Amino acid sequence: MSAAPAAIPFSAVVFDLDGTLIDSARDMTRVLNRTLSRFARPAVSEEQVRGMVGDGSAALVRQAFATTGDALTEDALKTALADYLDAYFQDDEPPVLYPGVQETLAVLAENGVKLGLCTNKPERITRKLLDALGLSPLFGALAGGDTLPVKKPDGRHLSWVVEALGGGSAAMVGDNRNDVKAARAAGVPVVAMTYGYPRMPVQELGADILLDRIADLPDALRRLGA
Ligand SMILES: O=C(O)COP(=O)(O)O
Numbered sequence: 001m002s003a004a005p006a007a008i009p010f011s012a013v014v015f016d017l018d019g020t021l022i023d024s025a026r027d028m029t030r031v032l033n034r035t036l037s038r039f040a041r042p043a044v045s046e047e048q049v050r051g052m053v054g055d056g057s058a059a060l061v062r063q064a065f066a067t068t069g070d071a072l073t074e075d076a077l078k079t080a081l082a083d084y085l086d087a088y089f090q091d092d093e094p095p096v097l098y099p100g101v102q103e104t105l106a107v108l109a110e111n112g113v114k115l116g117l118c119t120n121k122p123e124r125i126t127r128k129l130l131d132a133l134g135l136s137p138l139f140g141a142l143a144g145g146d147t148l149p150v151k152k153p154d155g156r157h158l159s160w161v162v163e164a165l166g167g168g169s170a171a172m173v174g175d176n177r178n179d180v181k182a183a184r185a186a187g188v189p190v191v192a193m194t195y196g197y198p199r200m201p202v203q204e205l206g207a208d209i210l211l212d213r214i215a216d217l218p219d220a221l222r223r224l225g226a
């Protein structure tokens with residue numbers, strides 16, 4: 001009989017969404033290209049969008065317009081952003097989880113770890129995607145990019161989620177520099193998934209541990225907390 005696996009030495013684990021749990025670049029590209037076409041702009045590629053994700057939707061829309069023609073005025077940008085957000089909220093393509101996400105979240109929850117979500121994606125879209133995936137009940141606390149007056153890389157975005165989960169020892173799991181910076185500012189160790197949208201060489205993200213597969217997260221957390 002093999003020994004039971006060691007306990008996971010964190011009371012809470014907070015996840016990023018895009019590039020960490022869901023492979024959303026294809027969906028964001030599709031929705032964004034509809035907005036661009038309504039403004040008579042050419043389409044952007046998924047590869048370009050992968051380089052624009054992580055700073056929130058306003059930054060994504062701003063960059064998409066900057067790469068496809070003259071930069072928009074602030075007023076026009078607001079209209080374009082509202083168009084993009086409404087279209088994304090109404091989009092009914094099922095979101096795609098990275099392999100192993102569902103199982104890994106279940107393993108952590110079964111081990112008594114509280115799960116949180118800290119994303120720069122707007123809260124209503126985040127909630128809709130989690131509902132569509134059936135994952136909402138797993139998350140005890142969630143903060144989107146518009147939930148608080150601050151967002152990642154500000155450490156208060158992450159600290160708020162940790163507090164909402166009841167505090168204690170926490171770890172962050174993300175895919176880009178904003179996740180690492182927020183974790184450092186909040187004094188929380190951080191794991192970075194290498195398959196996401198890092199926008200720089202993953203070795204330079206400054207994470208405590210780099211992981212190629214999320215199924216390896218429980219063991220990585222045991223190493224991190226040891
Ligand atoms: O930039 C976004 O919209 C969201 O990105 P995040 O889920 O990786 O924080």
Ligand SMILES: [Mg+2]
Nearest residue numbers: 016018019175
């Ligand atoms: Mg991300």
